Amino acid sequence: MEKTNKLGLWVLTALVVGNMVGSGIFMLPRTLAEVASPGGAMFAWIFTGFGVLVTALVFGNLAIRKPNLTGGPQIYAKELFKEGSQASILSGYMSTWGYWIGNFAGNVAIITTFAGYLSSFFPVLTSQAEWFTIGSLSLKVGNVLTFLVCTLLLWATHFIILRGLENAGKLNFAATATKVIGFFLFIVIGIFAFQKSNIVPFMAPHIDESGKSIGLLGQINHAAVATLWAFIGVESAVVFASRAKNQIDVKRATMLGLLIALAIYIGISTLVMGMLTQQELLHSDKPLIDAIAAVTGPIGGKCLAGLGLISLLGSTIGWVMLSAEVPYQAAKQGLFLPAFLRENQAGIPKFSLIISNGLAQLFIFSTISNSISDAFNFVITVATLSYLVPYFISSVFQVKLAWTGETYENQLKTRIIDGLVGLLSTLYSVWVIIAGTADMKTFLFGIGLLASGIFFYGKVKQNAAQKNPDQDQDQISA
Numbered sequence: 001m002e003k004t005n006k007l008g009l010w011v012l013t014a015l016v017v018g019n020m021v022g023s024g025i026f027m028l029p030r031t032l033a034e035v036a037s038p039g040g041a042m043f044a045w046i047f048t049g050f051g052v053l054v055t056a057l058v059f060g061n062l063a064i065r066k067p068n069l070t071g072g073p074q075i076y077a078k079e080l081f082k083e084g085s086q087a088s089i090l091s092g093y094m095s096t097w098g099y100w101i102g103n104f105a106g107n108v109a110i111i112t113t114f115a116g117y118l119s120s121f122f123p124v125l126t127s128q129a130e131w132f133t134i135g136s137l138s139l140k141v142g143n144v145l146t147f148l149v150c151t152l153l154l155w156a157t158h159f160i161i162l163r164g165l166e167n168a169g170k171l172n173f174a175a176t177a178t179k180v181i182g183f184f185l186f187i188v189i190g191i192f193a194f195q196k197s198n199i200v201p202f203m204a205p206h207i208d209e210s211g212k213s214i215g216l217l218g219q220i221n222h223a224a225v226a227t228l229w230a231f232i233g234v235e236s237a238v239v240f241a242s243r244a245k246n247q248i249d250v251k252r253a254t255m256l257g258l259l260i261a262l263a264i265y266i267g268i269s270t271l272v273m274g275m276l277t278q279q280e281l282l283h284s285d286k287p288l289i290d291a292i293a294a295v296t297g298p299i300g301g302k303c304l305a306g307l308g309l310i311s312l313l314g315s316t317i318g319w320v321m322l323s324a325e326v327p328y329q330a331a332k333q334g335l336f337l338p339a340f341l342r343e344n345q346a347g348i349p350k351f352s353l354i355i356s357n358g359l360a361q362l363f364i365f366s367t368i369s370n371s372i373s374d375a376f377n378f379v380i381t382v383a384t385l386s387y388l389v390p391y392f393i394s395s396v397f398q399v400k401l402a403w404t405g406e407t408y409e410n411q412l413k414t415r416i417i418d419g420l421v422g423l424l425s426t427l428y429s430v431w432v433i434i435a436g437t438a439d440m441k442t443f444l445f446g447i448g449l450l451a452s453g454i455f456f457y458g459k460v461k462q463n464a465a466q467k468n469p470d471q472d473q474d475q476i477s478a
Contacts, residue, residue, distance in 0.1 A: 006166070006243060006244065006245045007165075007166070007169055007240055007243050007244055007245065008244075008245050008246075008249065009245075009246075009249040009252055009253055010173060011166075011169040011170065011172075011173050012236075012237040012240065012244060012249055012250065012253035012257075013237070013252075013253040013256050013257045013260075014169070014172055014173035014176040014177070014314075014318075015169070015172060015236045015237060015240065015253070015257075015318050015321075015322075016233060016234060016236045016237050016253055016254060016256075016257025016258070016261075017176050017180065017257045017260050017261055018172050018173075018175065018176040018179075018233075018311075018314045018315050018317075018318040019232075019233030019236045019315060019318045019319055019322065020230070020231055020232070020233040020234060020236075020257065020258075020261040021176075021179065021180075021183070021260075021261050021264055021265070021311070021315075025183070025230065025264065025265065025268060025269075025288070025311075026113050026116075026117065026286070026287070026288055026308055026311075026312070028226055028227070028229070028230055028269065029269060029272040029273065029276075029281055029284075029287040029288070029291075030281050030282065030284050030285070030287045031226045032044070032223055032226060032227070032269075033273075033278055033281035033282050034282060035214075035219060035222040035223050035226070036219035036220070036222060036223045037201070037202065037203055037204045037205070037216075037219060038199040038202050038203075038273050038278075039202040039203035039204075039216065039219075040203070040216055040219030040220055040223060041219075041223055041227075041269070041273070042270070043216065043219075043220050044219070044220045044223035044224055044226075044227045045227055045265070045266065045269060047220060047224070047227075047428075048224065048227040048228050048230070048231065049231075049262060049265075049266075050428075051228070051424075051425070051428030051429075051431075051432070052228070052231040052234055052258065053258070054421050054424045054425040054428065055234065055391055055394070055395065055425045055428065055429070056234050056235075056254055056255060056258050057421050057425075058394050058395050058398045058421060058422055058425045059073060059234070059235050059238050059254055059394065060250075060251035060254050060255060061398060061418055061421070062076065062238075062394060062397065062398060062401075063238055063241060063247070063250045063251055063254075064247075064251060065401065065407040066079070066407070067241070067247055070238075070241040070242040070329055072096075072099060072235060072238060072239040072325075072326050072329065072330075072390065073099070073235050073238060073390040073391060073393065073394040074092070074095035074096045074098070074099040074326070074330070074389075074390035074393065075092065075095075075096070075329070075330065075333065075335070076390075076393055076394050076397040077091040077092045077094075077095035077096075077390065077393045077397075078091060078092030078333075078335060079397055079400075080393065080396065080397060080400065086461070089334070089335065089460065089461060090457065090461075091393075092330070092333070092335040093330070093335050093336060093453065093457060093460050094450070094453055094454075094457075095389055095390050095393055096326065096327060096330040096335055096336055096390075097336075097450065097453035098386045098389045098390065098450045098453070099326055099386060099387060099389070099390045100323065100326050100327050100356070101386045101450070102232075102386030102387040103319065103322055103323035103326060103356070104323050104356045104357070104359050104360040104363070105360075105363055105386065106229075106232065106319060106387075107154070107316065107319045107320060107323060107357075107360045107363075108150075108360055108363040108364055109229075110312055110315050110316050110319060111150045111153050111154055111312075111316060111360075111364065112146070112150060112364075113308075113312055114149075114150070114153055114308075114309060114312040114313070114316065115146045115149045115150050115153075116285050116286055117286060117289065117305050117308040117309055117312065118149060118305075118309060119142075119285075119286075120286060120289055120301065120302060120305035121302070121305065124141065124142065124145060125142050125145050125146050125149065126142045126285070127140065127141040127142040127145075128140050128141075128142060129141045129142075131144055147364060147365070150364045151361065151364060153313075153316060154316075154320075154357055154360060154361060154364065155357065157313075157316050157317055157320045158320065158353060158354075158357050160317065161317065161320060161321055161324070161348060161353060162344060162346070162348055162350060162353065163346065164346040164347075164348070165243065165321065165346070165347065165348060168317055168321060169321075171314070171317060172314045172317045172318045172321075173314075174314070175310050175311060175313055175314025175315075175317070176311075176314050178307065178310050178311070178314075179307060179310060179311035179314065180260065180264070182304070182307040182311075183264045183267075183268060183307075184264075184267075186268060186271075186288070186292060186304065187264075187267040187268060187271060189292065189295060189296065189300075190267070190268070190271030190272070190274070190275055190291070190292075190295075191271065193271075193274075193275050193291075193294075193295040194271055194274035194275060195274050195275070196274065198273060198274050198275070198276060198277050198278070199273050199274055203216055221435040222435070224431065224432045224435040225432060225435060228388075228432055230261075230265055231258075231261065231265075232387050233318075233319070233322075234254060234257065234258050234261075235254070236257075236318065236322055237249075237250045237251075237253040237254045237257070238250060238254065239322050239325055239326060239329070240321075240322075240325060242329065268288070271291075272287055272288060272291045275291040275292075275294060275295065276290060276291050276294065286305070286308075288304060288308065289301045289304050289305050289308070292304045320353070320356070320357065323352075323353075323356040323357075323360070324348070324349050324352040324353040324356050325349065325352075327340040327349075327352050327355075327356070328340050328341065328349035328352045331352075334460075334463060335460065336460060337456060337459055337460060337463075338459075338463050339351055340352045340355070386450070388429050388432055388433050389450075391425075391429050392426060392429035392430065392433065394425075395422050395423075395425035395426040395428075395429055396422070396426055397422075398418060398419075398421070398422030398425070399419055399422040399423055399426060401418070401422075402415050402416070402418045402419030402422060403419065
């Protein structure tokens with residue numbers, strides 16, 4: 001890797017913060033209001049914050065103990081089985097496939113949120129006027145324009161990244177620094193505008209669409225997937241570990257990025273609930289803008305919308321970079337299709353970038369028939385569940401290392417602590433998977449996307465056999 005493509009501590013930290021504090025901070029206040037009372041939402045944040053903390057510790061620990069395993073948490077799947085065996089290759093490939101799907105699906109959530117905030121300057125993007133009708137499908141003017149804006153942003157980002165990773169990283173850093181400053185100013189304003197009456201009753205039962213009353217535990221379960229989405233991206237520095245100037249920066253960037261994101265999320269999510277009523281939150285496609293506009297007037301709303309656009313632009317760059325990097329790094333270890341190894345002169349995995357963005361484009365078609373908030377809620381559920389598989393695998397791998405003692409020579413105390421951290425992270429991942437798959441439609445769609453990877457496994461297995469011609473063929477035969 002050329003030096004111009006190496007990433008330093010602050011660029012890596014910006015990737016972590018930029019990828020975490022993306023669409024979630026802008027849309028989640030409404031999403032949470034749909035499934036939980038203020039109390040339920042706050043407890044969901046507490047549980048999620050703890051779960052993500054132990055998961056981040058897992059990532060940081062594995063990055064130090066297994067520095068040769070780069071490209072993201074899904075890579076650890078192959079280490080759960082005998083090296084070179086079919087189980088090792090299949091688990092590594094399928095975990096990468098699921099994580100990759102989560103990446104480009106998550107891109108769409110960010111891009112659709114960008115279109116939602118752009119509507120503050122161009123209200124025509126929310127127009128419900130009918131353009132034309134095809135059969136039972138009625139196309140709205142706003143939906144079609146939103147689709148065009150999302151498509152333009154996706155492919156403009158594509159060409160920015162093709163010009164070089166370091167320049168794209170610096171642009172992401174500038175956008176991240178701007179939004180961090182802006183969000184802390186929002187928190188200062190929100191402290192003075194907070195009204196306790198908007199979060200009363202704090203722990204009331206929540207009534208769902210069918211009229212069923214949901215208690216506190218049920219609210220926490222329903223909010224678990226949405227709150228976890230806010231922290232997806234904590235592993236971003238791990239994904240780019242092979243491109244870091246110094247390996248120690250990977251763990252530092254992960255923990256520093258998590259702490260910055262936690263401060264922003266806790267501050268803003270709490271304050272927005274006190275700045276808008278529950279009904280206002282439920283009917284808002286731009287809850288942060290509506291909250292600040294209620295305090296400072298339209299000018300404040302416009303300023304925050306501009307900040308939102310800068311923030312989401314940086315997040316889009318970071319996530320598109322990550323989407324292309326994941327299958328590229330997996331292919332380097334023989335766990336993905338070899339075509340994904342193709343690079344351009346700047347060292348960018350161009351084939352991976354094209355395919356990732358092409359598939360993201362398919363998800364963007366959801367904006368044609370759905371509102372921005374509906375499209376956002378759908379894709380974050382699918383994407384988050386896709387991420388949970390490699391999160392779970394990483395946690396299990398840490399438990400395995402602690403149990404067997406591998407890399408822990410004469411470190412009994414550290415081994416016990418890391419084993420407990422891995423166990424807690426494993427339990428957290430299982431809890432969110434169970435909560436997120438309660439909806440059968442989402443479960444079946446997610447399983448279908450994951451299972452689709454089987455169609456390409458034969459090529460991956462064949463490539464693995466060619467890389468290891470002396471390997472026992474019983475290990476890699478079907």
